[in-house]
Amino acid sequence: MIGGGQGAFIGGVHRMAMRLDDRFELVAGVFSSDAERNLSTALELGIEQARCYADHVALLAAEAAREEGAEIIVIVTPNHLHFPVALAGLEAGLHVVCEKPMTLTQDEAEQLARAVEESKRCFLLAHNYAGYPLVQHARELVDRGALGRLRHVQVEYVQEWLSETPPDDNRQAAWRLDPAQAGAAGCLGDIGVHAFQLAQFISGQRVSEVSAELITAIPGRVLDDNVQALLRFNGGARGMLWASQTSPGFENELSIRVIGEKASLQWAQETPNELWFKPLNGPSQRLTRRDDALSDGVSRGIRLPGGHPEGYIEAFANLYQALADKLSVDQPSAWLPGIDDGVDGMRFIAAALDSNQKQGAWTALVGAEDANE
Amino acid sequence: MIGGGQGAFIGGVHRMAMRLDDRFELVAGVFSSDAERNLSTALELGIEQARCYADHVALLAAEAAREEGAEIIVIVTPNHLHFPVALAGLEAGLHVVCEKPMTLTQDEAEQLARAVEESKRCFLLAHNYAGYPLVQHARELVDRGALGRLRHVQVEYVQEWLSETPPDDNRQAAWRLDPAQAGAAGCLGDIGVHAFQLAQFISGQRVSEVSAELITAIPGRVLDDNVQALLRFNGGARGMLWASQTSPGFENELSIRVIGEKASLQWAQETPNELWFKPLNGPSQRLTRRDDALSDGVSRGIRLPGGHPEGYIEAFANLYQALADKLSVDQPSAWLPGIDDGVDGMRFIAAALDSNQKQGAWTALVGAEDANE
Amino acid sequence: MIGGGQGAFIGGVHRMAMRLDDRFELVAGVFSSDAERNLSTALELGIEQARCYADHVALLAAEAAREEGAEIIVIVTPNHLHFPVALAGLEAGLHVVCEKPMTLTQDEAEQLARAVEESKRCFLLAHNYAGYPLVQHARELVDRGALGRLRHVQVEYVQEWLSETPPDDNRQAAWRLDPAQAGAAGCLGDIGVHAFQLAQFISGQRVSEVSAELITAIPGRVLDDNVQALLRFNGGARGMLWASQTSPGFENELSIRVIGEKASLQWAQETPNELWFKPLNGPSQRLTRRDDALSDGVSRGIRLPGGHPEGYIEAFANLYQALADKLSVDQPSAWLPGIDDGVDGMRFIAAALDSNQKQGAWTALVGAEDANE
Amino acid sequence: MIGGGQGAFIGGVHRMAMRLDDRFELVAGVFSSDAERNLSTALELGIEQARCYADHVALLAAEAAREEGAEIIVIVTPNHLHFPVALAGLEAGLHVVCEKPMTLTQDEAEQLARAVEESKRCFLLAHNYAGYPLVQHARELVDRGALGRLRHVQVEYVQEWLSETPPDDNRQAAWRLDPAQAGAAGCLGDIGVHAFQLAQFISGQRVSEVSAELITAIPGRVLDDNVQALLRFNGGARGMLWASQTSPGFENELSIRVIGEKASLQWAQETPNELWFKPLNGPSQRLTRRDDALSDGVSRGIRLPGGHPEGYIEAFANLYQALADKLSVDQPSAWLPGIDDGVDGMRFIAAALDSNQKQGAWTALVGAEDANE
Incomplete structure (x- = not known):
């Protein structure tokens, strides 16, 4: 380590x-x-x-x-x-x-x-949020066509912890606010890229273009601490992404809504043991980890019966479990985030920084064009 | 009538x-x-x-x-x-x-x-949503400085009812989908303008520029049925607006979050009798109609004790009540939506249509510049 | 009047x-x-x-x-x-x-x-809570057998407003705390009887026996301000009833859960526009006023499309609407609370007072035996 | 092991x-x-x-x-x-x-x-539910007097998993339904005792008397699978306890509400990272693991920042962590459940079985009288 x-x-x-x-x-x-x-x-x-x-x-x-x-x-x-x-x-x-x-x-x-x-x-x-069983289930529901053709992806990752200038001894904050250690993207790179990855992960579509505005709410800060962006996906969906680290009262509110022609999905990280499936004209359903329709792959990441809450550590552990499976029995994991997610993430960051420079002009993710074909 | x-x-x-x-x-x-x-x-x-x-x-x-x-x-x-x-x-x-x-x-x-x-x-x-007591209370909390300087406004109005081509005898839908009767803006004019008004109403700031993308999800439809937009407010806040009439499982989900430097607010139309006040680093508070801090003006629109839910009709009735007050005792209403809201709304629609034509370029609300000074 | x-x-x-x-x-x-x-x-x-x-x-x-x-x-x-x-x-x-x-x-x-x-x-x-469309829908779901044979009814009505000795000029409180005006039952008669009626109304079963304890939380008060009771229903279900007017933070929290062998139902008065249907082993469903399965009788009491909240006044108005229907077209209302509810309510109060005197002994509702046949 | x-x-x-x-x-x-x-x-x-x-x-x-x-x-x-x-x-x-x-x-x-x-x-x-940080915080809030004198404790533990006769190869179910292995108490001993322990743990009061009815919902089953009980605490509070393993749609719904003269508390196991503090006449507050008022003892059981959900395993691990602390540095743990909880639990079971035999008569927990002095 x-x-x-x-x-x-x-x-x-x-x-x-x-x-x-x-x-x-x-x-x-x-x-x-x-x-x-x-x-x-x-x-x-x-x-x-x-x-x-x-x-x-x-x-x-x-x-x-x-x-x-x-x-x-x-x-x-x-x-x-x-x-x-x-x-x-x-x-x-x-x-x-x-x-x-x-x-x-x-x-x-x-x-x-x-x-x-x-x-x-x-x-x-x-990208640990991909480790949550219901995130994986959401991805599979989309893949199985349960939502029909996707229309819209609404994703956000909102925190409060950098709402003020942190004290000097906050080592977590110090390097994140320093371009030499954090890079050119602040909030965008720290949590925006999580939201981006989650959106691609569940939708099964890749972002092809972005129109972004980066904001620095706290005077004196160099990097962005707020991001608002519009997205175009290669499968035709549109979307919005909001990331913020300066929003009082928000602890770690990563959430996503995926809208399809037949149904919508909602998931929020702070209540990770429920996934909302909202069919057209029908009652919304609260899916949980006991849902019958879970695939074996998803079930593998569940350690407890329904109603016994699993959280952040368990989801994180699923990354390691999938890695161990891969290394020991060479079991291919359908979902383990890897180098492709990383390349896409850095393309997204680059394109968002570029769009921001160009007053929010729609900017293609370089390299992502191929995905459109 | x-x-x-x-x-x-x-x-x-x-x-x-x-x-x-x-x-x-x-x-x-x-x-x-x-x-x-x-x-x-x-x-x-x-x-x-x-x-x-x-x-x-x-x-x-x-x-x-x-x-x-x-x-x-x-x-x-x-x-x-x-x-x-x-x-x-x-x-x-x-x-x-x-x-x-x-x-x-x-x-x-x-x-x-x-x-x-x-x-x-x-x-x-x-603009009946301004009639909800807790919407008015939210506006007053912002005005009193309870949130500090505003950073961000997140507003959305999402419905499902036009997710498919409606039957011919749906008279509500028919005129809304016909540019001759509805105008050049579809979803934008029908509900986007409600979201816009609510954002201005609560934030006390006016939108000065918009970057918008209008989408028509249903083939054959002429007008937009989905809107995604970024906003800049004249008081420095930024924002995002999403309006959709093609999102399965969403009945009438108008909601708003206002982020300030000291606290945030959340309100959702489907649960109108609660308003979330989220102070920095402190526990979120569920304000209700019984909140002590309600002004007389807000209290005037409350007909029942806390815990006895009031809804859409009561909020609508508050518009008429305020009008009656104004006409009978010439009591000036601080909040009754009127001609200025209408002019701003049409400026917003015009600027959003224009921005959409120009590939999402930031477009000023003509006439709104003055407000910036 | x-x-x-x-x-x-x-x-x-x-x-x-x-x-x-x-x-x-x-x-x-x-x-x-x-x-x-x-x-x-x-x-x-x-x-x-x-x-x-x-x-x-x-x-x-x-x-x-x-x-x-x-x-x-x-x-x-x-x-x-x-x-x-x-x-x-x-x-x-x-x-x-x-x-x-x-x-x-x-x-x-x-x-x-x-x-x-x-x-x-x-x-x-x-008994105005019977006027809520989703309460009527709940009753019909039970009646149609959607829950199977009932096992348990959990009902409660909890308020805070008498948590302290009220000021003298509180006329609402004054007569409720005075046995000469309120009768021998305090909280039991004021809101306990609402909970009782709701339990019978939705379950379609009548309470045959009660084991009750009446409590007076506030020193100096004559009447009960807290009730806890166990129930036996004539159809075999059991149940619990809690009523309180001295519970800080509870505004008007009337809620009910009905447990059957195939599914359960949940409804809460402060969020009256949703009804939870919880089938065995399946995802819970959030039914709303737009639910397809609503009968004509229930739909008659709905004035707005789904997502436009209706509240206490609308539910109350449904009592008058049903009365008007009955008087004008002699349309029999399946659900309008009347004299039978009143007699049952007073039998319940009498039996609960009696049980309380007898240290919580199970006490039959006199007159209710006939219902058992 | x-x-x-x-x-x-x-x-x-x-x-x-x-x-x-x-x-x-x-x-x-x-x-x-x-x-x-x-x-x-x-x-x-x-x-x-x-x-x-x-x-x-x-x-x-x-x-x-x-x-x-x-x-x-x-x-x-x-x-x-x-x-x-x-x-x-x-x-x-x-x-x-x-x-x-x-x-x-x-x-x-x-x-x-x-x-x-x-x-x-x-x-x-x-008694692993005592391991949740917010359960411990609830206990401390009561102990510090934040609720004032306690009036009422409402506790329930409701599951669905024994709603039907389980298949023969369900080893979890088999021994729980067999008196030779499970003892004379079914649901009462399996989860009722958890609810009982939680009620005592948070309230800081001991149950002195119980009036209980044990129900066997599934024909052919020997042991109770449903419990409804009224409680009297030695500090003057009253309470209700409901335990059920035959309630469709309930996964593992252990929850508790504690009512005091100044405020109430609510906690539910399926959303363990929030604790509701409901002061008299004021807005309800959603306390989380980041709450400032957490004691060092409670904070010790928190491994992640607020908003990063912790669950059942983490709470369980807190039992072992506290045990390790006790064994290694002989740090006395204020809260680790031990032999006294066990004795009280068995006294409760004995008294509830006895009360049930006696048609729900109030029955003292033998041995608990001393606690009253």
Whole structure:
């Protein structure tokens, strides 16, 4: 594991997700650039001191030299390190689990995609919301035609936590507001890309064009903290995307509505154990994890009977479970987010930044044209 | 009353709204261009046959000649008749209650505005959602600064009822889908303008620019039945507006969220007796009609104790109640929608149509620039 | 109308309900025992002074003497006057609309039942919650067998408004807390009887036995302000009833759940436009007023399309509409609450008071045994 | 671990709960009385074959003989084995984690209590719903006086899964419906006791008397599958308890409402990340895990920021986390359910069975009288 020292958020989530099904063992890491924090984190996690490294280069070299060295590298650093570490990991022959946004630029993303292809290694991108069983069920309902031809996708990801200038010791906030570590996209890259991925994931369509406006609500901030965008999908649907980190009272309100000619779907991350299916002219139905129509693939990610709530960690664990399935029995996962999601995400970010520069002009996702054919 | 014959929808609502507080009497009308339906409607309503007229010209002439002729003209016809009838009504010295969208064009709207000003008559535009007490309370909370400076307005009005080509005998649908009667804006004019009005009403800011895409989901249909738009407000807020009449499972889902620097508000028309106040970092609060902080003006529109649900008709009746107050005691209503809302609405429609023609380019609401100063 | 002077609550509701469909005219009344308030209420309502009477005896005599005297007497007084006024009204040949609880005692109720039968007049008991279309739909779903054999009925009516000792000038509270005016049952008679009626109304079963505990939460109060009871129904279902007027944060939370072997139903008065149908092993469905399966009888009480909320006044108006239908075209109403509901309600109150005296012993509703056969 | 073989439910939950924070290691077990299933479960869990035992006697003997033998015994068997295994575990000097209901009888419970006291070992009873942070917060709000004196507790636990006679191969159902394995209480012992514990846990009051009716809805079934009961608490509150396993459409609907003189609380297990605080006359507040007022003890059980849903497994893991805290740093946990909850639970079951025999007569919880002083 690279990153995830004490005080970080997502590293700990990865570790809990790995533990839940007991199919991974954390054996080595670079948890912090601060040597003391690095070591104390390792010790707390029960990792032997010898396998707590100063940087990822040292880790990769040393682990390669071990008989039973690490096989997977998990990257939970600030954004700017995703690309070099992932590339190095692939080159060292490791599978990669990487946080989003995948890279800082579209170029890096495409370069990484080539490296993945050449490496024949697995690449898992941590679009964890795809791990929720009912998100996967939504995707399958669309795929089975339960909604008919899609008309509209309404997606939003709204938070409050950057509504004010954060205190200096908020390490989560510090790197996210710093272009050198976060990249050129702020809210857009941090959560907008989650909303984008979810929209493509469930709709089964790819965004071909975007008209975006990036807003910085807090004076003095460099990066956007609010995004409003219109979308055109390659399958004909239209859509709207709203991402915000400056909306008081919103904790982690990622939600999506997909409108088809025969029915609509609604799902919201804060109540992840229900999925609304709204047929034309009929009563809306509250689907839950006990729904009869769940495929085996979806059911695999359910650990508890209906009515026993599963949450964020369980969904996250489903990414790792699917990865373990893939590595152990080479079971192809229909849904595991990977390098393609990452490339699309970085194309979306690039196009949105570009559209914003051009006063919201509709801007094609470069590379996405092929998908239109 | 002009319009509102048997089989119509909104005319009946106006009549129930008038009756609820017993401050108006329906005395004359032209209920249909179909003579038979016209008369049978009148009889059913207990209106004497002599005051059931063939057209509004006849009505205005005859009523003017009566000792106690009608004092108010209520226009509940298809859109294309709003302007000529309203103009004629004002010229005859009557107060006017008119359905939205106010006119077919911005020119007509501005012409009507001049006529209202010259006439010194009251002009009530039926933006009935402004009649809900908690909508008025939301507006006052914004005005009092409870949200701080506004950042974002998210408004939507989503229906399913035109998701398919309606049967020929659906008279409600027929005129709405016919540009000759509905005007150049379909869904945009029918419900988009309600969402627009609500956004301005609560935020206290005026939309200065719009970037819009109009979509026609149903093949063969001439007018838009879906609208997605980005908004810029003159007070600095941004916003998004989605209107749709082709979204299965959505009955009449008008809702709005207003994001400020200190708190956010949420209100949805289908659950109108609750208003969510979401302060930064604090628990969200479910305000109801019993909220202590309601002003006298808002309380005036409440007929029942908290927990006894009031709905659409009661909100509509509040328009009439406020009109009656204004006419009887010349009590100025802070909130009664009128000619200015109508002019703004038609400017919005014109700018949205224009933006759509120009591939979503940001388009100023002509006339609205002044408001920016 | 007897009662309903300025400052009263339910009288005004009756008047709005009557007006909504314009099928009744309020022509005479005794609005208050306070002469001044009586007259000023009459004038405010546009009733001629000559028909504003000092008491119901005077009213009945004078109206009987008129060519077109009042035909219906509406009783919206404190409880202790229901019985004598209703009886006098029937004897004078008028139809009766009466508030609940119908009388002070079971004896009075049975005496009144005989008077109704002899009089051949209509008797409407204001169990207004039966007027909600989805409550009627729930009743029909049970009757059609959509739930299978019933197992359990869970009903509650919870309010906060008597959580503290009310101020002296709260006239609503004053008579309700006074046994001389309210009778021997406090919360039990005021709202418990609504919950009871709703349970019987929807389940189609009659309560045969009750085990009740009456509680007085506020020191110094004479009557119960909290009721908890277990129920046995004559069709085999069991049930629980909770009524409270001392529960902070509860405005008017009447709700019911009916459990059958095939499905369950849920309805709550504060969100009256949705009815939950929960089939065994399947997704719960949110039925609304647009549900296809509504009978003509239920549809008759719907004035607006789905998604346009109807509330308390509309439900109340449905009682008057059904009464008007009955009187004008002698259309039998399947659901209009009447004298039988009143007798059952008073039997329930008597049995609950008795059970409470006997430390919660199961107590039969006297007279209800016949229903078991 | 005793129990929890393949096909069981709760054993797997315990294992996931233990893993989440990585503070326990599963080293030995008797997973099934079926030798083959026993072994295959052990192998699947990565337990060495030598530590997979034929029964708990063998396990305790062998582990005692090991240098680093098991220190804790986790009992996830059918009910009838809880008592003998727990007793044997304590006698062998192990800490005990035990599923509910703690024993088959009140006598066993009291005997076990004495054994716990003598052993000086920790005893954790798996009342997992106490592990939810917002349940603990509710308890603390009551304790701090935020509700004032309590008036009423409304608790229910409603499921559908035994609505029909289950198929023979449903092992979960089979032992629960068999008095030899489940004891004399069916639904009452399986989930009624959870509701009871939750009511005491949050209210801080103990139930002193119960009036209960036990119902068997499904013909041919021996044990109760529905419970309705009235409660009296030693602090003066009253309450109602409903437990059902035959209610279609209810998945795992455990919920509680606590009514005080100043405010009420509501919590429902299926939406565990919100807690409603309903003050008298004020707006209801939706408290979440980010609430400022959370104590350190409650915060300790929160692994994710607000808006990132935590569920059943996380709450369960909080039991193990608190146990680990207690064992490692001897940190006393204010809330960890233990032997006292178990004794009270069995007293409640005994009293409810007794009351049911006596036609619902109020029946004291024997032993609970002391608590009243």
